Amino acid sequence: MVTRTASERREERRQAYDAYLKECPARQLLDRISDKWVSLVLVALSDGPRRYSELNHTIAGVSQKMLTQTLRSLERDGLVTRSITADVPVRVDYELTPLGHKLMPVMAAIKSWAEENIEDVLASRERYDRSRPDND
Known part of the structure; x- marks a missing residue:
């Protein structure tokens, strides 16, 4: 098991919801609500x-x-x-x-x-x- 620092865990969470990344769930939601x-x-x-x-x-x-x-x-x-x-x-x-x-x-x-x-x-x-x- 790999041990990560608190700062590494925060960075992972930040990247998980970065709307500029294609796989980001927030981006998928933005795509949905921006549909006409x-x-x-x-x-x-x-x-x-x-x-x-x-x-x-x-x-x-x-x-x-x-x-x-x-x-x-x-x-x-x-x-x-x-x-x-x-x-x-x-x-x-x-x-x-x-x-x-x-x-x-x-x-x-x-x-x-x-x-x-x-x-x-x-x-x-x-x-x-x-x-x-x-x-x-």
Whole structure:
């Protein structure tokens, strides 16, 4: 058995959660929550439980397959729960878990920043595109 110093153990733990490393679990989580469908689903659920059909109507452009995959991945990660009510027809609701709610201030801030700064970003893109000689 190899004995490590406290400093070596701290360094090992630090590297285990270094998001710049491909294998880092934190990086995998960042990859998940930076997905456009994930962020839109989370924000859509921030006001409370929603049925699948409500989510599908709220989030423009998402296919049924992508919405289903996104909801399953969020459920697997513990950010969303799925509840089935035995009505006729069967009712399926999705809602944020306590862990999902903890993520919402970050997601809301990103959404708000995007809405507040889109004009500047669009203007910057236009300036950049005009300055490029390869744009005809």
